[in-house]
Amino acid sequence: MTRNVLPETPLGRPANPEARAHRKAQILAGAQRCFIRKGFHAATTAEISSEAGVSVANMYQYFPTKDELIRVMIQADLAEDLDLVRLVNEADTLAEGLEKTIRLTTADHENLSNLGLRLEILAEAARNPRIAAEVRKADAQITAAVAEMIARRQLAGEVSNDIDPGPTADLIMSLFDGMIGRIALAASNPEALARAATQLILAGLGVTPKAAD
Incomplete structure (x- = not known):
């Protein structure tokens, strides 16, 4: 007689892909709050897990190290930045695309509050070869x-x-790093x-904004 063998699922880890994605996002959000508040080195795994509402063991199942948390945050920032470039590409004019993109980013208060996290990432990169x-x-x-x-x-x-x-x-990215x-x-x-950055970039690229009708 043949037995039906169910695939093993690690204890504490949701088998549903949507549940896993939700838990991962939950941990990342908690880690971001801790890192912004205390910095990478001062934030402990116990504090991160508590902020995220999960156990330390559960957090380790998704992110074995703090470096892995930072790596995923870097990838998330990259995806957001690439989306902004896409918005510029889709605009009828470069001036319109830059103005729309910068307006969206500066109007997003959550995005502005998270800029400190990018500084933390750059600081960590200065001393951590993997990051x-x-x-x-x-x-x-x-770039x-x-x-x-x-x-x-x-x-x-x-x-x-x-x-x-x-x-x-490369120069434009340096400008935005300084702005951050x-x-x-x-x-x-x-x-x-x-606004000043938009004007500077357009002038440097030799773009003449359209005169108002």
């Missing part, structure tokens, strides 16, 4: 996407052909800084 490698990989992807966006606008005749897309994309730091430290007004 540094993840940051460099994500940075290369977003390449911005360079491709510039090249597409050049083909459309919107951006000067004298511009070299690669280094220019100033906004996170409340050193500048986000909306005013965003």
